[in-house]
Amino acid sequence: MCEISSLEKLITALLIREDAETIYSLLQTEGDAVFAMGIIPYYVLFVQSCQEYMGENFLQESMQKNFKDIRNHIKAYSERFEKSLKRVAFVDDTQNEYFKNQLRFNFLKNINIHFNLGSYWTDTGVIIGNTQQLADFLSVKNMFDPTLEEKSYKMGCQIGSFVAAVREGFSNFLNDLVVERPHKSIKINYYCDINTNNKNKLFLRNTLKELNLFFLHLLCNMNFVKYILRPLLTDGNTWMFRVEYIVSYYTLRALERFKNYCRSNKHKYVETEGLIEIIKEGEKIFKTQLRNCMMHYNLNGSNVIMPEYIDKPFYGIIESCFDGMSYQRYLVELHNLSDKIISYLELQFDFSYVKLKKL
Secondary structure, three states: OHHHHHHHHHHHHHHHHHHHHHHHHHHHHOOOHHHHHHHHHHHHHHHHHHHHHHOOOOOOHHHHHHHHHHHHHOOHHHOOHHHHHHHHHHHHHHHHHHHHOOOOOHHHHHOOOOOOEEEEEOOOOOEEEEHHHHHHHOOOOOOOOOOHHHHHHHHHHHHHHHHHHHHHHHHOOOOOOOOOOOOOOOOOOEEEEEOOOOOOOOOOOOOOHHHHHHHHHHHHHHHHHHHHHHHHOOOOOHHHHHHHHHHHHHHHHHHHHHHHHHHHOOOOOOOOHHHHHHHHHHHHHOOHHHHHHHHOOOOOOOOOOOHHHOOOHHHHHHHHHOOOOOHHHHHHHHHHHHHHHHHHHHOOOOHHHOOOEEO
16 A cells, blocks of 8 residues: 555656646747636646645745636536536626627617637638637636736746746656657637627527537637647647646536536527537546546546556556557547547538638
């Protein structure tokens, strides 16, 4: 037992160190503003999870609640479906008022000509983010708050300082770690503004606006991981694996809540049959034992460290949780499941009519 406990502590330290190096590498190269907004929740997750494990708070007091809220928002839409819809509707209403009030003349505010949702797209026409989702995830109450830029700068400083401190802490007793990067300095070049109050060709007809937005937020989150973050890191990077796992799990959880709501209320907003097989696949790969390791760094007593697998990628955690299944095979399974979730979400929209503009 003492040997296992020591291994768990060592591997916890190694995982924190590896994730810190990956985040540091991204901080050094990625300056795109949309990327910075989309990635912050997962930087914050790292900071908060480390602090939990260390049992100490290293953030400025003014930032502590903000970081906790951002971390909690990662799983926001996986709660009760009705609660998620209300949350989506509240954000839409709030953003609508903010943008409407930016119109110069009062009479313009009543004719509904403003845009209240900005969306961000890749060069190949894949949506990877939107302003309402980002405002919700980042706890932005007012998009036009004059202090928002300063708050964002302070948050970035806190993240950067924390990551640098973790790296320095490991530098004295661990060898240098090289983070392999096939690509650097990704740029998000296109956008499309939408008025969610009007009929538009993107959203499904005869469907609640907040349901359309619910699906859109989930799709943006999944696509950001697949098309923006994943290409920046080699397949198998442990921090990338952690982020994809978490995003895929909570997206599928949100869709499961949606399916259950439709069935229990004998009502179908949209076709849910396609979800059944996807959810079954998710049950096979999202085991509680592994999920706890993804959201938290404390491996003590987790029973995921087995000495016979210790030299395997990801320290044999996958092999011990899945009866010897290799880490590489599990990655394939996770990628396949993520792709199926994205395909289901894409069916809820018609992107052929979207006209993109250059940022």
